[in-house]
Amino acid sequence: MSQQTKTDYIDDVSIDNSLDSLPSDDEITATVDALTEHGFVVEVVDSTDEALALLTDAIPAGASVMNGHSTTLEEIGFMEYAAEGDHEWETLSDEIWSIDDDEAREDARRESQTADYFLGSVNAISQTGELVAADASGSRIGAYPFAAKNLFLVSGVNKIVSDLQAALDRVENVAYPLENERAQEAYGVESIIAKQLIYRFEGTEGRTTVVLINESLGY
Known part of the structure; x- marks a missing residue:
């Protein structure tokens, strides 16, 4: 199946624009300041090309790399680069999906949460410095709080909202309708907000980097 982007679903669902x-x-600046105060490293870039270059330059040769599903990572070209690009990483997702045995593949997915570098996104970012992400299975956000050694969370600035309550509302009224549409097309089943993470503070210096892209991306 080809990779899907936000534009494939935006006309099919109703969201809170x-x-x-x-x-x-000013709102971006306030968000960056709040996230920095909460222990996150923040990088602001102007384009998807800059975001991709930042990520690929940051990951050293020989590192194990895993990602959760992320429309944003697809939109910036990271998924294609990870699968086909000129790099010397150990791309765990390729290894995992080549495993035929269901139980062994599930075990490998769990082990991949401790990758040297884990990449993903979030569904909302508050100007008060909280990150919010939701998932049906937990495989996308399981690595975020602790397991991964280095974490990169990539997001369009359109996910910035005023406060934590607005961030939770965004999950329900923007991210979920779009993800539900994608899940039905991709898997033939509806999605569910089963597991939700509110990431308020990072205590390990340099562990978690938030990459903000000055575009409307992802959901």
């Missing part, structure tokens, strides 16, 4: 708009420069 007030929670998916581009913020002002």
Whole structure:
């Protein structure tokens, strides 16, 4: 199946557009300041190309690399680069999906949460410095709190909202409708907000980097 982006679903569902708009420069600055105060490293870039270059430059040769499903990572070209690009990483996702045995593949997915570098995204970012992400199985967000040695969370600035309550609302009224549409097309089943993470603070210096892209990306 080809990779799907936000534009494949945006016309098929109803979302709260007030929670998916581009913020002002002042709102971006306030968000960066709050995230930094909460222990996150923050990088702001102007384009998907810059975001991809930042990620590929940051991952050293020989590192084990895993990612959770992320429309944003697809949109910036990271998924294609990880699968086909000129790099010397150990791409765990390729190894995992080549395993025929269901139980062995599930075990490998769990082990991959401790990758040297884990990449993903979030569904909302508050100007008060919280990150919010939801998942049906937990495989996407399981590595975020602790397991991965280094974590990169990549997001369009359209996910920035005023506060934590607005971030939770964005999960329900923007991310879920779009993900539900994708899940039905990709897997033939509806999605569910089964497991939700509120990431308030990172205590390990340099572990978690938030890459903010000055575009509307992902959901």
